[in-house]
Amino acid sequence: GAGVSQSPRYKVAKRGQDVALRCDPISGHVSLFWYQQALGQGPEFLTYFQNEAQLDKSGLPSDRFFAERPEGSVSTLKIQRTQQEDSAVYLCASRTGTSNEKLFFGSGTQLSVL
Amino acid sequence: GNSVTQMEGPVTLSEEAFLTINCTYTATGYPSLFWYVQYPGEGLQLLLKATKADDKGSNKGFEATYRKETTSFHLEKGSVQVSDSAVYFCALSKNDYKLSFGAGTTVTVRA
Numbered sequence: 001g002a003g004v005s006q007s008p009r010y011k012v013a014k015r016g017q018d019v020a021l022r023c024d025p026i027s028g029h030v031s032l033f034w035y036q037q038a039l040g041q042g043p044e045f046l047t048y049f050q051n052e053a054q055l056d057k058s059g060l061p062s063d064r065f066f067a068e069r070p071e072g073s074v075s076t077l078k079i080q081r082t083q084q085e086d087s088a089v090y091l092c093a094s095r096t097g098t099s100n101e102k103l104f105f106g107s108g109t110q111l112s113v114l
Numbered sequence: 115g116n117s118v119t120q121m122e123g124p125v126t127l128s129e130e131a132f133l134t135i136n137c138t139y140t141a142t143g144y145p146s147l148f149w150y151v152q153y154p155g156e157g158l159q160l161l162l163k164a165t166k167a168d169d170k171g172s173n174k175g176f177e178a179t180y181r182k183e184t185t186s187f188h189l190e191k192g193s194v195q196v197s198d199s200a201v202y203f204c205a206l207s208k209n210d211y212k213l214s215f216g217a218g219t220t221v222t223v224r225a
Contacts, residue, residue, distance in 0.1 A: 004157065031211065042118075042203050042215030043158070056212065091158070098210045105157035 002026065004106035006092050012112045013082045021077045021109045025094030029104075032075050034067055035091040037108070043091055049075060061086075082113045116141040120204045120216035127194055127223050135189040135219045137178075137204035145206040147171075147180055147187040148213070152201045161189075161202070194223045 005024040013019050025032050031050050035043035036059075045059040051072040060067070064083075069075040079086055089108040096102060121136040139145065149161040149171070162171035167182035178189045187204060204216040 033211070035213075040217065042205070042217050043213070045212045045214070048211050059212075093158075101160060101163060103160065103213075105159065107155070107157045 004092055004094050004104050006090075006106040006109050008109060009107070010110050010112075012114065015084060015113055016081050018078065018080045019082055019111065021079075021090050021111070023075045023077070023092030023094075023106060025073065025075070025092070026096075026104055027073075029094035029096050030072075031095050031098075032069060033093040033103075034075070034077050035093065036061075037089040037091055039088070046077070046090075079111075082111075084113050087111055087113045116145065116206055116208055116214045118204050118206055118214055118216035120202075121219055122217075124220040124222060127221070129196060129223055129225055130193045131223075133189075133191045133194045133198070133221065135202055135204075135221070137187045137189065137216060139185050139187065139204075139206050141185075141206055141208060143208065144182075145208045147178070148205040148207070149176070149178055149187070149189050150203040150205055150215070152203070152218075154200070158203065194221075196223045196225050199223045 007022045034046040037043040047067045048056040049069045064080045066078045089110050091108045093105045117140045146165045148163045150158045151161045152158050162173040164171040164180035170179045176191045199222050201218045201220050203218045205213045
């Protein structure tokens with residue numbers, strides 16, 4: 001498809017489990033972003049990649065959160081030892097240039113930690 | 115830090131009614147301001163933007179004016195349609211990559 005693709009669409013995890021969320025950006029998009037959206041809230045910035053370089057990870061809530069983009073295309077957000085407060089929709093976005101005007105969001109992965 | 119406060123919803127309107135969603139921001143300097151929209155089952159998408167004071171962003175009949183003196187960026191549409199039913203997010207950016215979003219306002223338009 002032509003858009004940003006995220007998988008899985010839904011993920012249910014038991015507390016303490018590790019999860020991995022995948023993002024396939026639009027082909028050729030240099031920049032990739034992860035946001036966390038809690039229920040009833042707006043998205044909160046987590047991290048930003050330019051190609052394979054992670055330029056800003058200041059939004060990651062704790063060292064249980066880790067993101068990578070080893071070949072500058074697909075990205076994975078990993079959450080270790082999940083907690084209930086990690087329950088949220090995780091959004092991925094990508095763009096080709098430097099303008100937020102050209103930012104494209106995926107539909108997100110809804111994570112529920114029981 | 116940078117933050118955005120927007121009108122709480124949900125908002126329910128009849129078709130052809132006037133829509134206003136209030137948005138105010140806190141930031142140093144001159145951030146860029148945005149309205150994003152999320153239609154049911156779809157990803158967030160940019161609706162309109164303004165990059166400096168007194169700029170007016172417009173798209174699909176929606177308008178918002180960057181008001182530095184009141185630190186506001188209110189969204190308006192003169193005549194809404196059922197297809198405008200969505201969640202609307204006000205956002206700001208101080209650099210070229212990090213967006214700070216408001217909590218979102220759910221708008222439902224009845225036929």
